[in-house]
Amino acid sequence: MGYPDNVLARDEQVVLHRHPHWKRLIGPSLMLILASVAAAFVSGYANTLDWEGPATNVVFGVTAAIWLILVGWLTLWPFLNWLTTHFVITDRRVMFRHGLLTRSGIDIPLARINSVEFRHGLLDRILRTGTLIIESAAQDPLEFHDIPRVERVHSLLYHEVFDTLGTEESPS
Template sequence: MPFPTKLLNEGEHVVVSTRTHAKALVGPALVLVLAVAAVLVLSTVTDSTVVGLVAGAVAVLVVVWFVVRPLVVWSTTTYTFTNRRFIKRSGLVAKEGRTIPLNRISGVDFEIGVVDRLFGCGTLVVSDASTEGRVELHDIPDVERVQLQVSDELHRLSSGDHRDDGA
């Protein structure tokens, strides 16, 4: 899942690139199992072909909406911190992105709940000087390490140490 180098400016390099933890796919996996089980149960309980076709069509719609769509969103959404900016990108066909220059970021915090601790992830909170104020990145794997790396890069930037960006 490396960030495309063609999207980096000269002298810019990736500090951290990640996506949402795979725990976000637990719900869709359960929906898939339930949809398959429902179709199997309906197909064995009833002898009607019409009921089977309707159940199959409904199951396909449910799987596309509650399984395939979240899987595509998960696999195409990335969060990247470079030595100059934060970049959130998402989308398969229609792309969407948000960029915040590092010098506009005023803080990077993390929150880890009980369930997050079990999965080894948490929420990274990026605060900036914009009117939107903060960006919450939920279910980031190894969130404490990511927060430490980004904070270190912010400190390097604020102290005037530009050894990593070609200056």
């Protein structure tokens, strides 16, 4: 899925578009499995009891309501946050947008970027992810966590910055 064209300037081209690394979805996926197993266990146990129909139905309803709340809060919400988080490099700027109900973001013009760094530990190296650190002319360094293939993104961003500076410094 490409980044929406309505946020791009005329003639601006997307060079790279990434969501955070899928490792952010491991916890929510485990919570989905655990909540489902717990709900199935409680429902199965309630089904073995010699309660009258309405009491069993109340237990099933309460179990389903708790399951829906847990799955919505601990699984669906993190997935939608992951889905609505965008790290985009264009031929003019770096954009970061995140948030589901309240959106926020930052744009960094390529010409203002002073340095680009990356950092990743052993687990991040195994999963091919890491933190990208961008230092611009007017701000403290910005850290973007869980960027997939961070070394490739670092190299690509460095080349885009170099190309931008090269075109601005060369006489037209």
